Amino acid sequence: MEKALTQLGNLIYDQIENSEFPWIHMQSRSTDNILYDPDLRQYILGPRMIRRHSRNIRHIRPFTQMVWTAWFTKELVSLRKTSTLREVYYSARGQADIEFAGQQESDNIITDLEVALNKPREEFHVFPEERSAIFGDLTIEYTVPGYEGRRMNLTDHPDGVMIGPALTSSEFVETSADKVLVVEKGAMFTRLVEERAHDKFNAILVHTAGQSPRATRGIIHRLNKDHKLPVYIFTDGDPWGVHIAMVIISGSANAAHLRGLATPDAKWIGVWGTDIIDYKLPTEPLTAFDHKRLHELKADPRYKGDLWQHELDIFLKIERKAELEAFSQYGLTYIVDEYLPAKLES
Amino acid sequence: MEKALTQLGNLIYDQIENSEFPWIHMQSRSTDNILYDPDLRQYILGPRMIRRHSRNIRHIRPFTQMVWTAWFTKELVSLRKTSTLREVYYSARGQADIEFAGQQESDNIITDLEVALNKPREEFHVFPEERSAIFGDLTIEYTVPGYEGRRMNLTDHPDGVMIGPALTSSEFVETSADKVLVVEKGAMFTRLVEERAHDKFNAILVHTAGQSPRATRGIIHRLNKDHKLPVYIFTDGDPWGVHIAMVIISGSANAAHLRGLATPDAKWIGVWGTDIIDYKLPTEPLTAFDHKRLHELKADPRYKGDLWQHELDIFLKIERKAELEAFSQYGLTYIVDEYLPAKLES
Numbered sequence: 001m002e003k004a005l006t007q008l009g010n011l012i013y014d015q016i017e018n019s020e021f022p023w024i025h026m027q028s029r030s031t032d033n034i035l036y037d038p039d040l041r042q043y044i045l046g047p048r049m050i051r052r053h054s055r056n057i058r059h060i061r062p063f064t065q066m067v068w069t070a071w072f073t074k075e076l077v078s079l080r081k082t083s084t085l086r087e088v089y090y091s092a093r094g095q096a097d098i099e100f101a102g103q104q105e106s107d108n109i110i111t112d113l114e115v116a117l118n119k120p121r122e123e124f125h126v127f128p129e130e131r132s133a134i135f136g137d138l139t140i141e142y143t144v145p146g147y148e149g150r151r152m153n154l155t156d157h158p159d160g161v162m163i164g165p166a167l168t169s170s171e172f173v174e175t176s177a178d179k180v181l182v183v184e185k186g187a188m189f190t191r192l193v194e195e196r197a198h199d200k201f202n203a204i205l206v207h208t209a210g211q212s213p214r215a216t217r218g219i220i221h222r223l224n225k226d227h228k229l230p231v232y233i234f235t236d237g238d239p240w241g242v243h244i245a246m247v248i249i250s251g252s253a254n255a256a257h258l259r260g261l262a263t264p265d266a267k268w269i270g271v272w273g274t275d276i277i278d279y280k281l282p283t284e285p286l287t288a289f290d291h292k293r294l295h296e297l298k299a300d301p302r303y304k305g306d307l308w309q310h311e312l313d314i315f316l317k318i319e320r321k322a323e324l325e326a327f328s329q330y331g332l333t334y335i336v337d338e339y340l341p342a343k344l345e346s
Numbered sequence: 347m348e349k350a351l352t353q354l355g356n357l358i359y360d361q362i363e364n365s366e367f368p369w370i371h372m373q374s375r376s377t378d379n380i381l382y383d384p385d386l387r388q389y390i391l392g393p394r395m396i397r398r399h400s401r402n403i404r405h406i407r408p409f410t411q412m413v414w415t416a417w418f419t420k421e422l423v424s425l426r427k428t429s430t431l432r433e434v435y436y437s438a439r440g441q442a443d444i445e446f447a448g449q450q451e452s453d454n455i456i457t458d459l460e461v462a463l464n465k466p467r468e469e470f471h472v473f474p475e476e477r478s479a480i481f482g483d484l485t486i487e488y489t490v491p492g493y494e495g496r497r498m499n500l501t502d503h504p505d506g507v508m509i510g511p512a513l514t515s516s517e518f519v520e521t522s523a524d525k526v527l528v529v530e531k532g533a534m535f536t537r538l539v540e541e542r543a544h545d546k547f548n549a550i551l552v553h554t555a556g557q558s559p560r561a562t563r564g565i566i567h568r569l570n571k572d573h574k575l576p577v578y579i580f581t582d583g584d585p586w587g588v589h590i591a592m593v594i595i596s597g598s599a600n601a602a603h604l605r606g607l608a609t610p611d612a613k614w615i616g617v618w619g620t621d622i623i624d625y626k627l628p629t630e631p632l633t634a635f636d637h638k639r640l641h642e643l644k645a646d647p648r649y650k651g652d653l654w655q656h657e658l659d660i661f662l663k664i665e666r667k668a669e670l671e672a673f674s675q676y677g678l679t680y681i682v683d684e685y686l687p688a689k690l691e692s
Contacts, residue, residue, distance in 0.1 A: 084533040087674040094675025158512040164505025329440025334485040
């Protein structure tokens with residue numbers, strides 16, 4: 001990573017030495033250049049390129065901000081420190097010459113840098129707050145300072161192991177698991193750990209804490225791609241739950257410039273609209289907001305498959321939604337003893 | 347805990363065998379019975395008692411709900427399982443005879459059970475979603491099934507160790523730390539771990555993830571009371587941050603029936619209004635909502651000390667607030683190298 005940032009710096013130095021106004025060439029992130037790629041099964045950036053040029057008066061501000069951000073992240077990487085979007089913004093404010101109107105502008109420049117370098121910001125050490133967790137038989141080896149070469153097995157802490165910079169940058173050494181089970185909620189994650197679902201299903205359990213942070217999507221991708229583990233996603237039965245699954249499977253439009261986050265072969269196994277009917281789950285009525293969202297999803301190219309359209313239609317037809325915890329009405333262990341085995345089999 | 351629930355059950359059986367309509371005696375939780383105790387330095391319930399009586403037609407519903415909830419939690423405790431407020435609600439819905447209008451009613455009954463038994467719900471195995479974390483030299487010994495007697499040191503995972511049922515129920519075996527440093531945000535927690543603040547300050551680091559969950563407040567209390575470690579709390583410099591500190595220090599009105607959660611000797615060390623001025627921090631203007639909240643806090647009995655009133659006044663006077671991350675403007679390590687040492691000294 002340090003090399004990519006150094007190269008970017010060298011490029012700019014060379015341009016200056018050649019008496020050119022420095023510029024950076026990168027893919028356009030404008031909406032009309034974001035396409036859904038049916039082969040890759042994720043959003044990608046189209047072929048249109050832009051040149052951010054310091055000769056152009058309207059480009060000087062973002063150009064300067066981007067060069068400063070590249071310098072700052074180069075420092076992070078070489079000092080082996082991590083940071084967050086928010087800290088980067090405040091760090092910039094502390095530098096007399098670099099101005100940002102607000103955090104939004106700073107976040108935007110970090111995305112530009114991702115596009116220019118073709119790498120997610122985690123690789124240049126800018127992380128979100130950790131909230132998600134993982135549990136199961138996976139031995140990792142740390143690479144963070146002070147822990148190099150130390151190993152940990154992810155069953156060691158039965159509350160689940162937090163996914164932060166140390167876990168994200170670790171090597172996955174070995175696992176006896178043969179699948180990954182992803183849930184959106186901490187309560188269900190704790191239930192699965194307690195019912196020893198990792199043993200019963202021979203699975204690594206991942207808890208996304210709502211919309212999955214990118215680091216967590218990266219880990220799911222690695223487990224699927226490098227370790228050949230099939231991935232099953234289990235969310236609330238409502239448009240928000242469905243979309244948590246979809247973003248893991250097909251990525252999000254605003255990460256269209258990145259690879260290594262989507263897991264197109266992951267399967268959404270519930271809670272489906274069909275399950276609400278088949279299992280007679282306790283439900284809540286759809287809100288106007290849920291309605292609007294379901295119609296948006298129906299029009300989204302990622303949802304064009306039959307299963308998706310069918311399940312979205314069922315939510316709209318029954319006018320109801322259900323949470324993961326709704327299975328508790330059949331007893332706390334029903335979900336592990338009955339529902340998940342049935343779903344994994346089908 | 348199983349004993350307390352069995353006693354409650356026996357009491358009701360005895361009443362029935364004596365041909366009485368069963369009833370439960372408990373402290374009133376109505377607002378006029380919640381008092382601030384200046385000696386205990388926390389909110390407490392006053393002396394007024396109520397009798398929930400199955401002879402009274404208006405009491406039959408909550409009485410029945412409470413008996414069912416006691417039965418359910420007795421099952422949890424004896425099966426050594428944990429659950430959440432939400433799961434308890436759905437479990438009740440699955441029982442044909444127990445009706446709840448919504449989760450609010452169910453949550454309320456669980457609080458009644460806490461009052462009747464004089465124990466926090468965590469002791470009868472009803473937990474919130476885990477989101478908070480801890481890091482530092484503290485060796486714990488698990489008591490959860492499958493892990494009995496196993497030990498872990500809380501420096502083992504450098505992203506921080508999640509605070510869930512397993513950590514909450516563990517024994518604290520030994521620590522070389524001489525203080526506890528509590529922060530409200532994951533980003534600052536990661537910063538402190540990365541800068542080895544646990545070594546530099548010989549501290550156990552706790553991350554509350556916003557308003558501290560009760561399990562986390564219980565852990566802070568134990569570290570202070572049983573292990574004699576002074577506690578320092580470090581939050582955003584705004585009315586919400588101040589109040590995160592205050593709830594750790596003096597408890598909340600809706601936990602007035604519980605002991606073992608407040609840590610009256612904990613100190614709020616920043617970010618103060620004074621710090622915003624002294625350290626020339628980047629700030630945001632107060633919103634109308636912040637204003638209203640500051641005036642509410644000024645009138646709250648927990649805030650009657652001089653330091654609190656003075657700092658609340660400063661926020662109002664300068665009309666600004668600042669986040670923890672604002673210190674990044676002086677470099678990422680400033681907070682650990684300069685600010686915290688200065689604060690801990692004073």
